Amino acid sequence: MAEPLLKVRDLSLTYWRRTGLFGRGSQAIQALNDVSFELNAGETLGIVGESGCGKSTLARCLLRLLRPSNGSIQFDGVDLLALNADDMRQMRQRMQIVLQNPFASLNPRLKGFDLIAEPLRTHAAMTRETMKDRVAALLTEVGLSLDFMNRHPHQLSGGQAQRIALARALALNPAFVILDEPTSALDVSVQAQIINLLIRLQRQRRLTYLFITHDLSVIQHISDRIAVMYLGKIVEETSSEEVFAHPQHPYTQALLSSTPAPDPKSDRQRIILAGTVPSALNPPPGCSFHPRCPQVMDRCRTLRPELRWTSADHRVSCHLFDALE
Amino acid sequence: MTLLKVENLHVQFTTPFGIVRALRGIDFELDKGDIMGLVGETGCGKSVTGRSIMRLLDENAEVTEGRIIFNKTDLLRLSEREMHAIRGDRIAMIFQDPATALNPLFTIGGQINDVLRAHSPAPAAQRRKATLELLASVGLPDPAQMMDVYPHQLSGGQQQRAMIALSLAAEPEVIIADEPTTALDVTIQAQILDLLRTLQRERAISVILITHDLGIVAETCQKVAVLYAGRVVEQGAVAAIFAGPQHPYSRGLLAALPRPGSRGTDLKVIPGNVPSGLERIDGCAFAPRCEFVMERCHRLQPPLFSLAAEHQAACLLHEDRVHG
């Protein structure tokens, strides 16, 4: 089998927050904790989790918008964290991100043409004519007419704005695109359009996606594999089908059961977790999910579970599966 | 028994761009003890409907037609003073963002106490007991301690619980919940929806749940009204509508949702865009996007046709099925 496009090893990020009068003390916030995964070219890895689980921080570390404190990121055989600023700038052509709210991620002062042309201007020397052709081709590819070149973001609907953001991300023909909640700000009918478009683009351009969301129904539709994150760690990772058929981690099970299904007849049992996600400032000892876990055992309170393979394509970090070793 | 009835409600906003017709004849009924969902996409008028019932519309809004009957009185005809006695007291509202709806300067206990004092002349000790009970009933941990905390010391889910406790203090008959869980995480959302169901069951409170999420409606509501461009296009029992949606719009919405097993297939898409409230609409507002559109659809505005005891749809496809 070919080498994975993206190899992430033991990625950790610790923020230090100054505390106390005059900021003398400091507290560690573990935003990411030993995150490891691999992603094959042309595949989609879904990352799902609630706010504060570290999924967006992970995306920003992969693009080196944030500096991880530990670990390594291999992209197409290149160690991203070892690149100097100029080489990293070059590398950015091959990896792009689409953010959640297109109205926030598009500069309100720029028109469609300038928004889509910006990556071209940054990385490629070309005449205005060539640039116009490229922008026109990109607009067509994302399903917009050419007069969108002259529109400001505030003249667009949410779906149209997200298409512009997509065209911009695709302008440099990247191999890898991070999609950070790209449909969360959109209405259901528009969400469906964007998801269909994303899948079509992936097939046509052989793109590799990292799809971040809190919405399990969206993620299962688009992902080959799914990683569930909780408090800065991957707690479970397996194929999309397997997550829904045989969720192993109690948190994954609760997440699945909490996601409202548009089916009033479903008699599935609801698991309603108590309490809220603890602060990353004071993560609980042992398994960080133990205070909310319906199946908590004694050792969960003191012993941190490792992320272990329970079958050929299923990893889980939970003491319930210790016996399988 | 019908507790609240909205009839032919029209609301328009005067804006720099012209007159925006936000509601173009909303009809629905809320039965006592039900949770009724108002569901639709951005701009369909679901929030405006909630605010109209509370008479909390912005100054540039105007109710041009219609009635809102609550216990035999038309809320739209009440004086501001009479409305004040109903708002919060008999119909309460909870909002998407509890952080801005709670007063940051007062403790949770203090805010609930204020409502209790305005509501009944009970002595202080009794009010304290009632406050503790309320805090416990919405599932806040350690109610005695919650008495003295300020809103910012609570998490989002706890703030929403506090907001619900506050809205319950005056023992309202109706709670209007406008996207109460949209700002919350999924596991916390499940907690809050569970709480709403419990309150409805144990206190027989009627709830209007405004949401964009069909999943929430399916899991929480008994009845639902689907809104499109300021009108109800389909309403009735949740079980009936989710099992067999009869309006092309509701059908399209349900088909557009990704579901387990949908991977590898194209999601169904509703072509086109929602009309802006500025456009004049003569026939069915959905006609330009509808796959079953007929020539008449552009001229005739379809009323709600009864399809079954608890199922109505506003679509000319069902014209011949009207009974009564």
Next chain:
Amino acid sequence: MKAARIEVGSSVWFLLRDRAAVVSMAFLIAVALSAVFAPYLTPYANQGRGEPELTAKFKAPGIAHPFGTDGLGRDQVARLMFGARRSLSMGILVVLAAIIIGAPIGMAAGYMGGWADEAIMRITDVFLAFPPLLLAIAIAAALGASYINAVTAIAVTWWPWYARLARAQTLSVRERAYIEAARSIGVRDRVIILRHILPNIMTPIIVQGTLDVGTAILVAAGLSFIGLGTQAPFADWGVMISDGRLFFLSGRWWMSTFPGLAIFLTAMAFNFLGDGVRVAADPRLRRML
């Protein structure tokens, strides 16, 4: 030529609906036009430039001289029109200079953060610790009394305000998602500042600038009043008030009153206009219209 269309709901459209702002704008345009075309609008252009007419000293307002004449017999209307050239230009130059110095420094501080930010902000603190008029007087006195030195002196006391404003705006714009989006593409810092930050912090700076022109005219008049600004034979409104002050109580009220009114109305007009721009540019405030 096709008439420029104003898009409904645009900032300009909102500004034109604000009556106070429109009246103020009209007034300011009238003042500016009368300053520019003063030589053609008054028969006493020479007097406006400072030439005495000793046969007509201290004339009270009347048909020939609606605002009267001064101690050297010069027509006050002509003096006001020529004075407007200096007073207006001083106010505008001061603000422009303050923005040109302050805004880039503030943007750099806000974007870079860290020690550079710290250092720049401490420097502005030093400037802001002095009472501004006192500092301006000291600088103007040190540089020597002249029109351009007065402008320099006031601008030097004023730029820290714009540095702080630009920094605060930059700090908030820097966190916007479109800045991160640009960084993720690999856009260079210099381009990010010019293309993405500058256009998005200009509105509050323009608003503040408009509001400040009125105040700057007042301060400039203050310097001229005490002799540190415009020098005879030229006049600005501050000089005119100063010239007339000795005669105010002896019945020749017109000499100080009319330039005083001119300053007051102009400053007020800039304030109304600035307020109008602020409301028109801020979608959250528009609802109140």
